[in-house]
């Protein structure tokens with residue numbers, strides 16, 4: 001009998017399922033509507049050894065209720081739905097499926113930029129209602145527009161490559177990126193305020209951490225050009241939603257493309273939903289068939305590597321300190 005896996009979603013891509021079936025893993029699925037109480041009860045009953053975590057919160061109480069747990073492997077990138085500190089204290093490695101959805105998210109950021117600059121949504125709406133909004137319609141090109149990327153990781157670098165193909169000058173702010181990873185032609189800017197003031201389009205690609213929560217607020221929106229577009233496919237709480245709303249309504253910035261929100265699903269009456277200068281999507285930037293397959297396989301491989309004690313990409317390990325705790329506990 002294989003190890004017991006919790007998969008916090010209603011399904012997982014076929015290639016990853018095949019891997020799990022190949023090792024006769026016992027699988028329990030907890031869909032997106034599983035309540036915290038139901039999740040806790042499942043953890044107590046099933047004694048999971050591995051968790052493949054997608055969107056629902058896997059918090060300290062769930063970790064405490066899982067005495068056999070040996071790894072938490074994120075189905076995606078961004079572990080803000082996992083209590084990493086609680087896992088670290090127990091010596092449980094938390095793994096990210098690094099890079100698995102980077103191309104999809106980068107393409108989605110470009111999609112939002114194009115939809116905004118070409119006024120796609122208004123044109124499409126007009127076509128559907130019998131309109132022909134051609135007279136007086138003037139849009140803009142991406143070519144020549146300065147792109148400012150906040151967070152030059154896997155997504156940021158994939159975006160830089162696409163944007164350069166469009167002929168956009170690219171600059172980035174990332175206090176932690178290794179110089180060797182900065183792509184050719186991308187200007188690394190040390191001061192976020194300088195990047196914001198200099199860019200025609202700003203796109204967020206940093207993780208949600210204690211440091212980045214609320215990093216883009218009223219002061220930062222005030223630094224943007226009035227013609228600037230703001231794109232967030234990272235995490236909602238990195239930006240201050242009320243400040244963004246005020247900046248958009250007050251004409252402080254020209255538009256926003258949003259895939260992520262402070263609370264998700266964002267309330268039906270969130271005014272950002274129907275501002276004319278906003279294009280939004282429901283946190284699906286990484287949800288392509290290709291990314292889903294890659295991410296699912298990487299998440300399962302990462303979990304299995306920890307369970308089996310075999311090599312893994314160290315860039316995927318979020319909490320290196322957990323390994324020290326494990327060694328201490330084994331002594």
Ligand SMILES: NC(=O)c1ccc[n+]([C@@H]2O[C@H](COP(=O)([O-])OP(=O)(O)OC[C@H]3O[C@@H](n4cnc5c(N)ncnc54)[C@H](O)[C@@H]3O)[C@@H](O)[C@H]2O)c1
Pocket residue numbers: 076077078079098099101102105150151152153154155156173174175176177205206207208211212233234235259260283284285286287
């Ligand atoms: N919308 C979606 O569907 C979706 C899908 C995947 C990832 N994401 C989000 O995008 C984020 C980035 O993904 P990734 O794969 O590029 O991750 P990554 O870890 O490869 O890159 C994150 C980069 O952000 C940088 N960073 C950290 N703190 C920063 C700060 N204070 N200021 C500026 N940069 C900072 C890091 O140094 C790193 O280079 C994820 O953490 C996740 O929250 C969203």
